[in-house]
Amino acid sequence: MPPDRPERRGRRVSMADVARRAGVSAQTVSRVSNGHPGVVGSTREQVLAAMQELGYRPNSAARALKYGQFRTIGVILFTLSTVGNSRTLEAIVDHAAEEGYAITLIPVAVPTRDGVLGAFTRLGELAVDAVIVIMEIHLLDAATVSLPAGVPVVVVDSDADDRYSVVDTDQVDGARQAVRHLLALGHRTVWHVAGPEESFAAERRSTAWRTELERAGRAVPPLSRGDWSAESGYRAGLLLADEPGCTAV
Numbered sequence: 362m363p364p365d366r367p368e369r370r371g372r373r374v375s376m377a378d379v380a381r382r383a384g385v386s387a388q389t390v391s392r393v394s395n396g397h398p399g400v401v402g403s404t405r406e407q408v409l410a411a412m413q414e415l416g417y418r419p420n421s422a423a424r425a426l427k428y429g430q431f432r433t434i435g436v437i438l439f440t441l442s443t444v445g446n447s448r449t450l451e452a453i454v455d456h457a458a459e460e461g462y463a464i465t466l467i468p469v470a471v472p473t474r475d476g477v478l479g480a481f482t483r484l485g486e487l488a489v490d491a492v493i494v495i496m497e498i499h500l501l502d503a504a505t506v507s508l509p510a511g512v513p514v515v516v517v518d519s520d521a522d523d524r525y526s527v528v529d530t531d532q533v534d535g536a537r538q539a540v541r542h543l544l545a546l547g548h549r550t551v552w553h554v555a556g557p558e559e560s561f562a563a564e565r566r567s568t569a570w571r572t573e574l575e576r577a578g579r580a581v582p583p584l585s586r587g588d589w590s591a592e593s594g595y596r597a598g599l600l601l602a603d604e605p606g607c608t609a610v
Contacts, residue, residue, distance in 0.1 A: 374415045374416055374417040376390045376391060376394070376417075378415055378417070379408065379411045379412055379415060379417050382411040382414065382415055383407045383408045383410070383411035384407070385404060385407065385408060389404060389408060390408055390412075393405050393408040393409065393412075394412075431488040431489060431490050432461055432462050432463060432490065433462060433463045433464070433465055433487075433488060433489045433490060434453070434457055434462050434463075434464055434465070434489060434490060434491050434492070434493060435464075435465045435467055435484050435487060435489035435491070435492045435493070436450060436453060436464055436465070436466050436467065436492075436493045436495065437467045437468075437469065437480050437484065437492065437493070437494050437495065437496065438450070438466075438467075438468065438469070438494075438495035438496060439468070439469050439495075439496055440468075441468075442590070443589050443590070445518070445589075446495055449495060449517060449518075450466075450495070453493060462490075465487055465489055467480045467483055467484055467487075468480075469496065489512065490512070490513075491512060491513040491514070491515070492512055492513070492514045492515070493514075493515050493516075493517060494514060494515070494516045494517065494519075494525075495517045495518070496519065513526070514526070515527070515528060516528075517529070518530055518561070518562050519561045519562075530562070532561075532562050532565035532566050532569070533565050533566075533568070533569040534569075535566070535569075536565070536566040536567075536569035536570050536573070537569045537570075537572075537573050539551075539570075540569075540570055540573040540574060540577075541573065543609040544577055544579065546609070548608050548609035549579065549580070549606070549608070550574060550579045550580045550581070550582055550606075550609070551570065551574065551579075551582075551609045551610070552582045552585070552601055552604070552607050552609065552610045553566075553567060553570045553582070553584055553585065553610070554585045554586075554587055554594060554597045554598075554601075554610060555567045555570075555584055555585065555586050555587070556586070556587060556588070556589055557586065557587075557588050557589070558586065560589075567584060582604075582606075582607070585597040585600065585601065598610075
């Protein structure tokens with residue numbers, strides 16, 4: 362039978378246990394545990410084998426205290442039901458994993474002041490190194506939230522002025538190119554199903570759509586609005602299907 366693991370005797374496996382089993386120093390075990398490059402390959406394999414044999418799990422809390430990092434990123438968003446949010450989160454998770462980071466998802470059930478405040482309250486209780494916010498930045502303003510001191514914040518697809526770093530899609534050029542493409546196909550004009558009025562992305566797209574039609578000397582049809590849901594798009598589609606002059610959306 363294999364020797365009893367230390368945790369079977371009532372305690373957690375320690376770094377010292379791994380060091381004894383592998384015949385190396387605790388410092389070497391620490392280097393392997395933290396992915397430090399300065400460890401000989403054969404020694405690294407020896408330590409990893411000892412970790413596997415003993416069932417060692419690094420103490421993330423202790424490591425965070427020592428290195429000042431939790432290797433975790435908090436992501437705050439409203440919904441995963443939209444394609445944009447789900448694909449964005451998928452990309453965040455994939456790239457975070459490549460860099461050795463975990464993701465803590467903090468959903469906001471209802472896009473209200475209290476909902477946003479609740480999310481940031483939970484955030485303050487969690488151990489994260491940075492925060493990615495996938496929501497309209499004006500909701501942060503309305504909630505007068507207090508972000509944790511010293512925690513970097515990145516806002517996705519919203520207008521944060523100079524307060525936060527922003528990763529954004531080029532909403533204006535995307536809408537402009539879509540209108541130009543449809544007009545080039547021979548359509549007399551282009552109808553538009555927009556997002557909600559309070560949305561930064563929807564505002565940019567709608568403005569570009571209108572500007573491009575006016576620049577081309579085309580009629581600007583009435584604007585239809587949705588809420589990013591498939592249901593609202595379907596309702597708008599039913600109405601536009603009854604418009605005899607609607608050939609491009």
